[in-house]
Amino acid sequence: MRYEREILDTPEWWQQLDAYIQEQKDRNPGHVQSGLIQVLHYVQDRFGYVPERATNHVAQSLGVPTAYVAGVASFYSYFSLEPKGSYNVSVCLGTACYVKGSQAVLDEFCRQLDIAPGETTDDGLFTIVEARCLGACGQAPIVMVNDEVHARVQPEEVQDIIAQYTAEARGELEPA
Numbered sequence: 001m002r003y004e005r006e007i008l009d010t011p012e013w014w015q016q017l018d019a020y021i022q023e024q025k026d027r028n029p030g031h032v033q034s035g036l037i038q039v040l041h042y043v044q045d046r047f048g049y050v051p052e053r054a055t056n057h058v059a060q061s062l063g064v065p066t067a068y069v070a071g072v073a074s075f076y077s078y079f080s081l082e083p084k085g086s087y088n089v090s091v092c093l094g095t096a097c098y099v100k101g102s103q104a105v106l107d108e109f110c111r112q113l114d115i116a117p118g119e120t121t122d123d124g125l126f127t128i129v130e131a132r133c134l135g136a137c138g139q140a141p142i143v144m145v146n147d148e149v150h151a152r153v154q155p156e157e158v159q160d161i162i163a164q165y166t167a168e169a170r171g172e173l174e175p176a
Contacts, residue, residue, distance in 0.1 A: 102141035
């Protein structure tokens, strides 16, 4: 995460964040917290998660406790307080997908990548996420890698899916 540290160590980043926070405060004078979710989105969109240093800065800038900001960030599933991989592998465990074998697909991703759900590989490429429903029940079991849907995935296809994104990350393939 050297890149993240480099950004967080630049005065420009903090100035941009302060300007955005001020913009949110100006939109809702007297209701400091009403812009908090937008500010957290701003941070999350930049880093893929909400770093602790940014959480502390946002809290101080809004004049609220850090625990309040962290509580909001941890309550909503969109926000992550931990770095995610370049490829977020969401395996649907909703009823239709589960009945069609998604647990075995999830287990195979975990085995192949040597991580548990919610964890990220050491190289920062993959994060595995358990999803409750991805809204494509007719194509169960579903796996989403970032925004790309893989339908009717079977455990024996997991290795090829991982290889595809690993090759893409290395520049050997064009992005899907």
